[in-house]
Amino acid sequence: MADSHTTGEGVMPGGPMAGHAVPHVHEHHDPNLQHHFYDMDQQLEASTLGMWVFLVTEIMFFGGLFMAYILYRHWYPGDWAAASNHLNVWMGGGNTLVLICSSVTMAWAVRCAQIGSRKGQIVNLIFTILFGATFLVVKYFEYAEKFEHHLVPGPHFDPALPQQQQLFFSLYFIMTGIHAAHMVVGIGIMLIILAMAWRGKFGPKYYGPVEVSGLYWHFVDIVWIFLFPLLYLLGAHLGAGGAAH
Amino acid sequence: MSKGHTHVITPVSTLFIVFGTLFVLTILTVVTARMDLGAANTPIALGIAVLKASLVIIYFMAVRYNTPLTKVVVVAGFFWLLIMFGLTMGDYLSRSWLGVPGR
Numbered sequence: 273m274a275d276s277h278t279t280g281e282g283v284m285p286g287g288p289m290a291g292h293a294v295p296h297v298h299e300h301h302d303p304n305l306q307h308h309f310y311d312m313d314q315q316l317e318a319s320t321l322g323m324w325v326f327l328v329t330e331i332m333f334f335g336g337l338f339m340a341y342i343l344y345r346h347w348y349p350g351d352w353a354a355a356s357n358h359l360n361v362w363m364g365g366g367n368t369l370v371l372i373c374s375s376v377t378m379a380w381a382v383r384c385a386q387i388g389s390r391k392g393q394i395v396n397l398i399f400t401i402l403f404g405a406t407f408l409v410v411k412y413f414e415y416a417e418k419f420e421h422h423l424v425p426g427p428h429f430d431p432a433l434p435q436q437q438q439l440f441f442s443l444y445f446i447m448t449g450i451h452a453a454h455m456v457v458g459i460g461i462m463l464i465i466l467a468m469a470w471r472g473k474f475g476p477k478y479y480g481p482v483e484v485s486g487l488y489w490h491f492v493d494i495v496w497i498f499l500f501p502l503l504y505l506l507g508a509h510l511g512a513g514g515a516a517h
Numbered sequence: 518m519s520k521g522h523t524h525v526i527t528p529v530s531t532l533f534i535v536f537g538t539l540f541v542l543t544i545l546t547v548v549t550a551r552m553d554l555g556a557a558n559t560p561i562a563l564g565i566a567v568l569k570a571s572l573v574i575i576y577f578m579a580v581r582y583n584t585p586l587t588k589v590v591v592v593a594g595f596f597w598l599l600i601m602f603g604l605t606m607g608d609y610l611s612r613s614w615l616g617v618p619g620r
Contacts, residue, residue, distance in 0.1 A: 313524075321587050328594035335598045339605055346606075361547065368543050376536040379527065379577040386526045483579075490578045494570045500543075501562040505550035509558055 304478040316480045323484045327491050334495055337447050341502060344439055351436035356506030358423055358437075359444070363414050364504035367407050368496060374403030375493045378486045385469070385479035393469040393482065397462055400489065404459045411452050418445075444503055451499060454492045461485045525582045535576045542569050 302312055309315040345352050377399040384392030418441070422430040425442045465485050468474065474482055546565045550558065575581050580591055 317584055317587075320583060321590065324587055324590045324594075328590060328597075331594045331598055332601070335601055338598075339602060342602060342606065343609055346609075365543065365547050369540060372536065372539045372543065375539075375573060375577050376532055379532050379579075380529070382579075383527055383529070383532070386524065487578050490573050494573055497569045497573070498566050501546050501550065501566055505547065505562060508547070508550040509553040 302477055304473075312477055316483070319480045319484050320487070323487045327487065330491060334447075334450070337443065337450070338498070338502075341443055341447070344436075344443065345506075348436040348439070351434050352440050353507030353510055355433075355437035355440035356503065357508070357510060358418075358421065359504045360414060360417065361504050361508060363410050364500050367410050368500045370403050370407050370410070371493045371496050374400050374407070375490055377403065378489045381469075382479065382483050382486050385474040385482040386476055388475040390469065390472050390474075393474060394466065397466040397469060401459055401462050401466065404455055404462070404489075408452060408455055408459075411448070415445075447499055447503070451492065451495050454495070458485075458489050458492055461488065527576065527579060527582075531576060535572050539569055539572060 305312055305315060309318065377396045381393050381396035381400060384390075384396055418424055422428055423433075423441050425438045425445065429438050429441070462485065465482055468481065542565050546562055549561050549565070552558075554561065574591065580588060
């Protein structure tokens with residue numbers, strides 16, 4: 273347990289710690305080490321594990337929507353394939369590539385924190401935020417197009433289309449909408465991490481916040497990796513995707 | 518618990534190989550989706566998506582360098598998701614077998 277603290281720390285100002293009940297030597301501790309952890313490694317392990325436990329709840333959260341998707345797609349395969357062809361494959365596919373770019377800059381930012389490159393962190397985090405913002409801008413134009421084409425569920429939904437297609441668009445908007453909300457939160461987190469990186473907070477000994485918020489960012493990317501083929505490519509084999517109106 | 522510790526840092530080359538693979542797989546998923554492969558379309562699309570997600574989890578999220586405990590949590594998370602899908606669809610798919618109203 274605390275064995276790593278009992279060696280090599282003979283320079284105690286108060287002499288040998290004969291009467292001390294607590295073996296921790298505080299002046300040797302990293303200021304970023306919270307007092308309830310033994311060392312930096314344990315702190316990093318605990319935060320990584322904690323983030324993953326949160327991400328498991330996120331898996332189940334999105335999982336419920338994917339469950340609804342599976343069931344309705346199973347019930348109405350033809351209508352869903354036709355509805356899928358209203359989506360713009362180029363915008364969806366382009367956004368997939370944009371998110372992959374954002375993930376690689378995110379992973380690179382973590383690496384830069386680990387090797388102590390402040391400049392590398394800042395550049396990569398800015399690119400991550402810019403890619404995330406690009407995704408949201410493209411999403412805005414996609415949503416606007418759906419409003420123009422009367423594909424938004426509700427009283428103005430194109431009456432010529434079967435109700436089952438309205439169901440598809442309900443799930444499309446809920447799933448991509450919640451995903452977009454996660455992107456907005458992710459950008460907010462990255463702005464905070466960027467501000468911390470700017471002040472030189474991270475280095476080889478302390479990079480937990482970059483790593484852990486990176487896990488969240490990658491998770492949101494993974495959700496999109498599944499959303500793209502399941503929503504956009506469902507009916508692509510029926511004809512030129514995205515052209516049917 | 519925490520042993521001597523070599524915190525492995527992912528090399529830039531690995532990041533870019535994974536990036537390139539993800540890029541190619543994204544194009545591949547669009548190309549295969551445009552071909553009429555009958556019943557094979559969905560398994561191929563899902564297979565590519567699972568492969569892409571695994572690459573992100575193993576390399577970008579660096580799960581390969583994490584402790585066994587974290588790995589178990591990651592795998593358990595997706596395992597539970599499959600339980601939810603399996604049991605729910607098992608219910609819906611088998612209801613009509615009984616031939617009673619109330620489906």
